[in-house]
Amino acid sequence: MHVVSIVGARPQFIKAAPFSRALRKEHHEFLVHTGQHYDPEMSDIFFEELEIPRPDINLGIGAESNLEQVSHMMLALHPIIETQNPDWIVVYGDTNSTLAGALTGQLLNVPVAHIEAGLRSYNRAMPEEHNRVLTDHISSALFCPTQVAADNLARESITSGVFVVGDVMIDALLQNRSRAQERIGLGIMAANGLRAKEFFLVTIHRASNTDNQANLSGILDALARFPDVRIVVTVHPRLRKMLDQFGLSPSPNVLLILPVGYLDMLALSSSARLILTDSGGLQKEAYALHIPCVTLREETEWIETVTAGWNRLTGPDCAKIVSGVREALAPPPADRPDFYGSGDASVQIVKALESLGS
Ligand code: UD1
Ligand code: UDP
Numbered sequence: 001m002h003v004v005s006i007v008g009a010r011p012q013f014i015k016a017a018p019f020s021r022a023l024r025k026e027h028h029e030f031l032v033h034t035g036q037h038y039d040p041e042m043s044d045i046f047f048e049e050l051e052i053p054r055p056d057i058n059l060g061i062g063a064e065s066n067l068e069q070v071s072h073m074m075l076a077l078h079p080i081i082e083t084q085n086p087d088w089i090v091v092y093g094d095t096n097s098t099l100a101g102a103l104t105g106q107l108l109n110v111p112v113a114h115i116e117a118g119l120r121s122y123n124r125a126m127p128e129e130h131n132r133v134l135t136d137h138i139s140s141a142l143f144c145p146t147q148v149a150a151d152n153l154a155r156e157s158i159t160s161g162v163f164v165v166g167d168v169m170i171d172a173l174l175q176n177r178s179r180a181q182e183r184i185g186l187g188i189m190a191a192n193g194l195r196a197k198e199f200f201l202v203t204i205h206r207a208s209n210t211d212n213q214a215n216l217s218g219i220l221d222a223l224a225r226f227p228d229v230r231i232v233v234t235v236h237p238r239l240r241k242m243l244d245q246f247g248l249s250p251s252p253n254v255l256l257i258l259p260v261g262y263l264d265m266l267a268l269s270s271s272a273r274l275i276l277t278d279s280g281g282l283q284k285e286a287y288a289l290h291i292p293c294v295t296l297r298e299e300t301e302w303i304e305t306v307t308a309g310w311n312r313l314t315g316p317d318c319a320k321i322v323s324g325v326r327e328a329l330a331p332p333p334a335d336r337p338d339f340y341g342s343g344d345a346s347v348q349i350v351k352a353l354e355s356l357g358s
Helices: 010-023 044-049 066-084 096-107 127-138 147-155 168-181 187-191 213-224 237-246 262-271 280-288 303-307 318-329 345-356
Strands: 002-007 028-033 088-092 112-115 141-144 162-164 199-203 230-234 254-257 274-277 293-295 311-313
Touching: 002 010, 002 066, 002 096, 010 028, 010 044, 010 088, 010 168, 010 280, 010 345, 028 066, 044 262, 066 096, 088 096, 096 112, 096 127, 112 127, 112 345, 141 147, 141 345, 147 162, 162 345, 168 262, 168 280, 168 345, 187 262, 213 237, 213 254, 213 318, 230 262, 262 280, 274 280, 274 318, 280 293, 280 303, 280 311, 293 318, 303 311, 311 318
Parallel strands: 002 028, 002 088, 088 112, 112 141, 141 162, 199 230, 199 274, 230 254, 274 293, 293 311
Antiparallel strands: none
8 A cells, every 4th residue: 555644733743653653564655744834843853752754755835824825735745646646645633734635635536534533623713623624525534533523424424434443642642651751850841840740731822812812811811820830831833923923921930931842742741730722632632641631712622521521611711711720620530431542543544544445
């Protein structure tokens, strides 16, 4: 089997690591990096730490509008797909790189496999919601992390080529957890004086939070309401840009650091007292690591973490975040079902692609 895999944004590198490893045991992969994320701490560090094969090509399509990004990626992908003539195009998640890969496959008549299919926020204001709906409707193989995701697809009449395989991010987490544990209390934690269970970990990068001054201020005001708690924010470039643009600076208890690599991030997330985030991936990781989560959004694609009582949705409103944090500090529920599989999603995906034939 010959596969062209397309990645471009930070979470896709993490998802690609276990899948590439499983696929390359018996098959051939041509790895395309669109260039959507390009800072070394948003890209190279993941390839190095997770031993992801070097991309065969980097399209170099970075910061642009959604329209420019998707269309430029498609134009650049066209000759690559024609030359490679793959059995499958594999795309991950819901970014502009995902949509560009899926649309190019559809227009060139190459079957598309979507890893992390069936997720829905039902919020059409998010570009990611359009990206994932469109990608699912184009794909011939749809790899769902949960039955909830497969049910979402069934409601849209997508029932063929659907496989519930678990979550490739859990594969990545389980494959790297022991390496990350060696860093707890050392490295990034020691450098910043962070002690296990004594700090909150925060990430903010959704356009609805970063690009709206009132919303971003609401979040920062909430962090200021916990003056005795050290709060560490790994600052996504979009957040950095908008903090500068709005002239906002957080309260003294908040420590802003550059984005960190996956191993340092796992060390931080597994030893945080709680996590506040608008990230998709981090909500799942918090759950997998038994860390209570406050999600700075009005809705989530990972709804089972909320119904299980380990996650709560606050949006960017200061008062709601403060009460969400207080609630999250109470003892968590005793029950914590394993929603995301046992770490073999990538292997199951390769087997399913083999069974579908080329
Ligand atoms: C993108 C995805 C989002 C995903 C996130 C993961 C889309 C529409 N959004 O959002 O779904 O959750 O990645 O992190 O695809 N920038 C840099 N350096 C970089 C990367 C970005 O400076 O290495 C800056 C640029 O100014 C850029 C801005 O960040 O314009 C936003 O980057 P972009 O990739 O467009 O969107 P994200 O917010 O990263
Ligand atoms: N992550 C990381 N370093 C950071 C922040 C996040 O390695 O400084 C990891 C995080 O642990 C998770 C993934 O990046 O595995 C999530 O990516 P992101 O939040 O950028 O995107 P989303 O999942 O929201 O699409």
